[in-house]
Amino acid sequence: MGVAIGVAILVIHPKAEVEFFLSSGDRLGAVFGGLLYGAIGIAQAVAFATIRYHRIRFPDTFSYPGALLNTTATAFIDEVTFRGAIFGLLLTIGLEATLANIIQTLLYALTTRLGAPGRDRYLLVLALGMGFIGGWLTSATGGIAAAFLGHAITRFAVFLT
Secondary structure (H helix, E strand, O other): OHHHHHHHHHHHOOOHHHHOOOOOOOHHHHHHHHHHHHHHHHHHHHHHHHHHHOOOOOOOHHHHHHHHHHHHHHHHHHHHHHHHHHHHHHHHOOOOHHHHHHHHHHHHHHHHOOOOOOOOHHHHHHHHHHHHHHHHHHHHHOOOHHHHHHHHHHHHHHHHO
16 A cells, blocks of 8 residues: 555656655665665664674574565655655755654654554664654655665664564
8 A cells, every 4th residue: 555655646746756755866875875874774783682682583584585575665665655755745845854854753753653652662763763864865865765775674684683
């Protein structure tokens, strides 16, 4: 359903690629920015797992394909929605980029319900960081590709560790 809504935005809105960042933007910047974001995501996942469990605990290998599909699809839908449509809409109505980024980051964290009682605070901080970095990369590159790449790598690293 999320993918269908993303496609609908592209079809219906005349300038969705520009106003809602639904393109790769600067491709070289997207690749390097996304890989750097992903490297930071891997480092924090390894550090957290090492601190919490005192070792890296890899899941059973049969779960990898499903987890890879899930993390990639979730990252895509999150980026289209929050760093694309919402961030783009906030900029279109005239908000300054940093304020728009903070708002979309807070909306992202609220939507994921990671601040709810009983949820791990690490995941809330991770979601806030991912939202803010993703928004900054989207603004810097002019597209959601860097944010999508880094988000997907980070989510999969968290799954693995």
